[in-house]
Amino acid sequence: MAVLTLLGRRLAAALVLLGVLSALTFGLLAASPGGPEQVLLGSRPSTAETRAAIRAEYHLDDPFPVRYARWLGDAVRGDFGVSIYSREPVADVIADRMPVTASLAGYALLLTIAVGVPLGLVAAMRRGGALDQGITLAALVTLAVPPFALSILLLYGFAVALGWFPVFGAGETPLDRIVHLTLPAVALAAAQTAMVVRQMRAAALDLAGQDFLTFARARGLPRRRIWLGYALRNAALPVLTVGGLLLAANLTGSLFVEQAFGLHGLGALLIGAIGQKDIPVVQALVLLGGAIVVAVNLLIDLAYLAVDPRVRHGAVTS
Amino acid sequence: MTLLDVGGLTVTGRHLIVDGVDLSVSRGETVGLVGESGSGKSLTARAVAGLLPKGLTATGSVALSGRELLGARERVLRSVRGSRVALLMQDPFAMLNPLRTAGAHIAESLPRLPRAARRAEVLRRLAEVGIADPSVATRHPFQLSGGMRQRVALAAALARDPELLIADEPTTALDATTQHEILMLLRGVQRTRGMGVLLITHDLRVAFELCDRVSVMYAGRIVESGPGSGVAGAPAHPYTAGLLAALPSVTATLPRLEAVPGSVPHAEDVTDVCAFAARCGQAEPDCGRARPPLREVSPGRRTACLYDVRPRPRTAPPALAPDAAPAGGTLLRVEELRKEYGGHVALGGVSLDVGAGESVGVVGESGSGKTTLARCVLGLATPDGGRIELAGLDVTPGARAARREGAHRLVQCVFQDPSTSLNPALTVGATLAEAAAQGRAEGRPSVAELLDLVGLPAAYADRRPRALSGGERQRVAIARALAVRPALLICDEPTASLDVSVQAHVLELLRTIRRELGTALLFITHDLAVVRQISDRTVVLFRGAVVESGETSRVLDAPVHDYTRRLLASVPPTP
Numbered sequence: 032m033a034v035l036t037l038l039g040r041r042l043a044a045a046l047v048l049l050g051v052l053s054a055l056t057f058g059l060l061a062a063s064p065g066g067p068e069q070v071l072l073g074s075r076p077s078t079a080e081t082r083a084a085i086r087a088e089y090h091l092d093d094p095f096p097v098r099y100a101r102w103l104g105d106a107v108r109g110d111f112g113v114s115i116y117s118r119e120p121v122a123d124v125i126a127d128r129m130p131v132t133a134s135l136a137g138y139a140l141l142l143t144i145a146v147g148v149p150l151g152l153v154a155a156m157r158r159g160g161a162l163d164q165g166i167t168l169a170a171l172v173t174l175a176v177p178p179f180a181l182s183i184l185l186l187y188g189f190a191v192a193l194g195w196f197p198v199f200g201a202g203e204t205p206l207d208r209i210v211h212l213t214l215p216a217v218a219l220a221a222a223q224t225a226m227v228v229r230q231m232r233a234a235a236l237d238l239a240g241q242d243f244l245t246f247a248r249a250r251g252l253p254r255r256r257i258w259l260g261y262a263l264r265n266a267a268l269p270v271l272t273v274g275g276l277l278l279a280a281n282l283t284g285s286l287f288v289e290q291a292f293g294l295h296g297l298g299a300l301l302i303g304a305i306g307q308k309d310i311p312v313v314q315a316l317v318l319l320g321g322a323i324v325v326a327v328n329l330l331i332d333l334a335y336l337a338v339d340p341r342v343r344h345g346a347v348t349s
Numbered sequence: 350m351t352l353l354d355v356g357g358l359t360v361t362g363r364h365l366i367v368d369g370v371d372l373s374v375s376r377g378e379t380v381g382l383v384g385e386s387g388s389g390k391s392l393t394a395r396a397v398a399g400l401l402p403k404g405l406t407a408t409g410s411v412a413l414s415g416r417e418l419l420g421a422r423e424r425v426l427r428s429v430r431g432s433r434v435a436l437l438m439q440d441p442f443a444m445l446n447p448l449r450t451a452g453a454h455i456a457e458s459l460p461r462l463p464r465a466a467r468r469a470e471v472l473r474r475l476a477e478v479g480i481a482d483p484s485v486a487t488r489h490p491f492q493l494s495g496g497m498r499q500r501v502a503l504a505a506a507l508a509r510d511p512e513l514l515i516a517d518e519p520t521t522a523l524d525a526t527t528q529h530e531i532l533m534l535l536r537g538v539q540r541t542r543g544m545g546v547l548l549i550t551h552d553l554r555v556a557f558e559l560c561d562r563v564s565v566m567y568a569g570r571i572v573e574s575g576p577g578s579g580v581a582g583a584p585a586h587p588y589t590a591g592l593l594a595a596l597p598s599v600t601a602t603l604p605r606l607e608a609v610p611g612s613v614p615h616a617e618d619v620t621d622v623c624a625f626a627a628r629c630g631q632a633e634p635d636c637g638r639a640r641p642p643l644r645e646v647s648p649g650r651r652t653a654c655l656y657d658v659r660p661r662p663r664t665a666p667p668a669l670a671p672d673a674a675p676a677g678g679t680l681l682r683v684e685e686l687r688k689e690y691g692g693h694v695a696l697g698g699v700s701l702d703v704g705a706g707e708s709v710g711v712v713g714e715s716g717s718g719k720t721t722l723a724r725c726v727l728g729l730a731t732p733d734g735g736r737i738e739l740a741g742l743d744v745t746p747g748a749r750a751a752r753r754e755g756a757h758r759l760v761q762c763v764f765q766d767p768s769t770s771l772n773p774a775l776t777v778g779a780t781l782a783e784a785a786a787q788g789r790a791e792g793r794p795s796v797a798e799l800l801d802l803v804g805l806p807a808a809y810a811d812r813r814p815r816a817l818s819g820g821e822r823q824r825v826a827i828a829r830a831l832a833v834r835p836a837l838l839i840c841d842e843p844t845a846s847l848d849v850s851v852q853a854h855v856l857e858l859l860r861t862i863r864r865e866l867g868t869a870l871l872f873i874t875h876d877l878a879v880v881r882q883i884s885d886r887t888v889v890l891f892r893g894a895v896v897e898s899g900e901t902s903r904v905l906d907a908p909v910h911d912y913t914r915r916l917l918a919s920v921p922p923t924p
Contacts, residue, residue: 241443243444246445248400250431252458
């Protein structure tokens, strides 16, 4: 029961959030300089007839709420209009770019968790030792290097000088794709790994002083059980939140890295669309980004429900 | 046969903490290790289990049935822990993994068994600790009460049938009645299993009630040991005598509560002298020359004092007639106060009066609503119904007619834990000055006056709470509450987190303040002995309702309600 109430509340909040976001996004077009018809015309010559044609085609003479409702109705059905630049449906353009960004984001998240969680745990275990200080320092340095700078360094080192990885593109076959995406994923994951390391270290340190860990040791439980059943599971809660937020950030914000590695993903699409004042594409991307963040947060809530019985029974709210 | 033999155990971190402790526990025997906070008793227990926190090292010898454990490899220790030595810790709320069920805790500690047999075994183990309801096995710790959690923890600790159980303050975090149940359970389990138990506690009464032998620890060393009854009847060390004298009695109001002056020194600073000499009323020059050895006074009795303890003039204290309540009319009137928290009734129509200058005790266990009552009177919680009147003003929070402004000059509060109720970033002086500035300008007390009021030197104004001991911090908290000269002081368990010797000091201070300033007290506590010492009238709260009230001596000597009787029965006898 508590689970349903919690989910219901979260879903309602997500819908409200998306509603606000969509209104703002739609407002973009209406508020753009030169009026919407100028934007929709792009760089084509504007005559009185073409402008009138566009006003009619896009129902620009209807009141704002009506236009918004129509646009929203189309958007919900996956129709975001037509790209001004390429004249293709916006949904197709995005669907075309999605796989690259999705695999890049997933790959980066995998790297982040696979490297960040163990390093954080080890650092906490060897608190104050050389290893801990090394890991903490490395995390700080990595955090300080911006992704695009790291991208260029990686490109130069591993693709140009050593020639281990391709310089450009996303690859065709699945294996090819992994090879192509390795360097971008590393560039994207580096700073996030550093964040997860610090988060994990703090969570594990917090845990190390807990009585239930000492009590588990006092009962002579095997070390594996203590680490997995006690330390990792309890430390996972805060890391889960960070992991989810990172996934959302990867999906929506990998533009620097995509640009540096010449990947045709959503980031590159966004940069292009803004440059070309391709408002329908920008609208769709903004809305998509918002939807992803909201969806990922819902997923985090679900994960909490699965991991933490206290949330499941409504004793605490996450 | 000796089960555990500890010899010359020394624990060192940045400082010396435990200094040469000798201890032994035989099969079927319960040994108490008694001491106040900072005496090193808990770290002694941890060292025995090989579970010292990081950064601390132990030297000396810890032998279990002749096998040396100190310095043994982690693998050896892991095979000993649980199956031969078990450790039960203080806080049942922190000891269990919040993500696992009660049954899982027990099951994972059991030796390998087939699935069905394991489930039956878990239920059998729960039954052993007095949990007959099998559904408890599937519940998570947060769904269980403190007492239930402690039972589950005990079952988990005993799952591999250890020969020695180390119980580190196993009942300190629990209510009086639950405390008693758990102690009796511990005793029952110990007897049926013939286990050795090392009980660590700060509560002399608990130790004397439960233990065959008792060792008293002070500043990292043992100062006295002997059979429980012997130590209780005729302490052979001035420190033990001082602790006993500081114990409030539940049967009589003592005219004066004797605190041990000063505070516990660091073990490191007193290695070569008697650790207690600086606070001892009968210290001689010899005491500061060399460390007194534990000498045998009679078979089985040892003391680290060079002299015989002078008997204290504490024969049959003339039961003090409670100060006649000054006839000043009613100061606080609470009528039919009701408050619910999401379906849980915290207060179900509570009424009580406090006269001007009167001291009223509110007794009850956690969940009885006593803290909610205090919060409502203070205006920190809004009641769902009822009326609170203070000096003739309606101050009910949330009520339309309420006139809260100025109420803070009428009522102030001293909270339970002075280490969290004082702002760590402010000096004592700044804290007091800030509090005093809330009062009326005329007659505003200075910081020095306030410190003097609670018996602290004026130089303390420059210190921060960190640099004070627990008792000193609580005295600062009292001074802060008195800074606006309130007519009513609410004390919410002000001595619950303090040691016995310090508790006596704080109680005596509150009595003096009441006598000299005429401040009325609303004293909230779960400790009947404390309420006996401090209040004229007592109100017993049970599940948000007043079940009994009247003169303190009447309520405690001739209780009418069942619950009051139960509370009284759970108080260990005062030695």
